[in-house]
Amino acid sequence: MDLNDTPEQAAYRQQVRAWLEEHKAEAPVLEGPDALPEDEVVPARRAWQRKLAEAGLAGATWPKEYGGQGLGPIEQVIISQEIGRAGVPGILDVIGVGMLGPTIIAHGTEEQKSRYLGPMLHGDEVWCQLFSEPAAGSDLAGIQTRAKRDDGGFRLTGQKVWTTNAQFSAYGLILARTDADVPKHKGLTMFVLPMDAEGVTVRGLRQISGEAEFNEVFLDDVQLDDDMVVGGVGNGWGTALTTLMFERVTIGFGSEGMGYRPQRFADAIASDEAASRDGEVRQRLGHVATELLAVRFTSYRMLSALQQGQIPGPEAGLSKITTVNAAIAGCDLVADAIGPDALREDVDNPIGYHTSFLPGLKSAGGTEEILRNTIGERVLGLPPEPRLDKGIPFSELRAKEKEAAAR
């Protein structure tokens, strides 16, 4: 077995590397003493995304007709690796280019494709994903945001949450309920939402770390025209599944993408001579490293399957489970070995930051429990649990749930 590039891949890598070498001085600096002031980061990263797009290094897997390169997943990975190697930031709008753009390509009208895809790819218009709600995450089809028919369009009212990048997005892809009198998966519709529309309010949501990485988005009687519907009225669930499939591809590349490499934890332990010679510490570190290495090679297996034209199944979620738990165990180990000093929340101590970040990541992109259910049912073929909501109109569901709770 040989993990080296084929001649074609090596040539492509060389080409990417040469471009980055030539242009990396133009990339925004995000860390260290020369870091940009916070208010300049987003504009600078948008400009950088434009340069990457013009060089063919953003949306490489998109079809050529929509501004992509029509390349395969391997080339996409080569780009990510070379960007990492050059030490420059990647594109700003990973969610748009990685998940929402491909959804529009799959389900959008020709007008939508020509209007939205170009500016998305070039970072001129950043996008956000408006799916989860305070009362609907794992059970996404249970969303309550209503889109009511109105003259020539719809009026949306409700609340979304965990919306990354909403504070500077131009558009969002939003899942809303257009018909409450049919079972919950059937009455959903996907829309394009201009984030500057009247009635849209974005509020930062601070997390354990104190940072606001996500937002809450409130919708108060927001007017949308018919041409904002993506994939047809009542087909929102199918459209959402496409987005979630692309999300799995992103998440499947797991620890590497998230930066959880064994070395991160090993270096922290190696800084302490006694810890690095302690048998128990070494056992724990060995387990963490083993799990993270396994994720790396699982992602290579997945990449091979993608390259052969296979669609990633829900088992890709196993990598997310492994990565998050191994990273939690790694942070825990470092703090146990080093003591309170390991919990410093400085920029130069990533362990402190990740200790705060990881508990939330456990639920991001599907909670561990829901991922295990899905894999158990779809991959292992195990029977589902009995459920209350099968075939019941959404409008009657709340009453049923209350009845069950009172029993």
Add this chain to the structure above:
Amino acid sequence: MNLELSDEQIFLRDAAKDALSRTNTVEAARATLDGGERPDLWPTAVEAGWTGLLVSEEHGGAGLGAFDAMLVMQEVGRRIAGIELLGHLPASALLDAAGHESVQEVAAGTRRAAFVGAQPPGDLDDGWTVDAVNGMVRAPAPAFDGSVVTGEAAWVVDAPGADLFVVVALQDGAPVAVVVEDAQVEEAVRYDPTRRLGHVRFDGAAGTALAVDAAQIERAWYLAQALLAAESVGAVETCLQMAVQYAKERFTFGRPIGSYQAVKHGLVEIMRRGENAKSLLYYAGWAYESGQDEFPLAASAARSAGGDALDYAARENIAVHGGIGATWEHDAPLFFRRAQLSRRLLGGAGAATDRVAGEVLRGGDPGGAQADQRAAAAATAVDA
């Protein structure tokens, strides 16, 4: 990048599945436990050409790679077949590397070799050591004075009945691989009768040193770790299959038990651990051929993950089956026995985990740049 199996590899795997299916190896494991004879599967290995799998073509072997050997070992593990490849294959690789006169016969399987390996020095254990009969303290590797070997090694895999031994011994403190025919082997069946184990003693046994260096000797140790990992991965898959099947058929409170989250999540955990270990077999297979500096890390990680996965799978399989899964007549305990013993052999799974830690503490995981460089390419690998 292409980690899909090549046509040749698929053929090798399917042929192994087929050849091993001719004996009911699981039933044989129970019969052996009941005092019956273990079936002799060596002729199967010979006929299939597995005995010379890692021997180069010029020496009469198939000239295949470690990953190919791991494919066969997965099938062996899947059926907990008692077949003496774990001892033979690392020995054959050293004999091949040195071009020893016995290599043709060893490749052909007319002579069966056993590897009396020694664990290379680690951060906490600085010598070349072998497994002791009992206790936490490891024993020093046997000694070689240039002509004879003296010393002993316990729990040597596939030692009983071996025609020759490739012994890792110390000569002036440096490791040498010595071919010995004259050893005293005390058969030591323990817990899992599908394994032939022996305490091996050399009383000034005549031996000839192989023309291999310390790096090659170390490589043979980690090859054994990787093969054991592969065997465990195969057994995990059988446990998962058994448990899933039962979880679909067994009803409680009017529902199949596999519909309960507690059961379902446990089954997915078997899969998660098994798939992780399987992914690390690819790492070990690649490193053996092309990234030798990383082979100790890769093989140790595979061993650690494989051992843990099988331990979990074997227990969970029993638990999902309920009381019946813990009875003598059931197959689940046979896999449990396999899991229990496997974790303690060849230095033990804990030592493998420690080695992983040692490697990453030294910065031995290229993780960043190098791994990234190769990532994209992993896939064409097999065919290329």
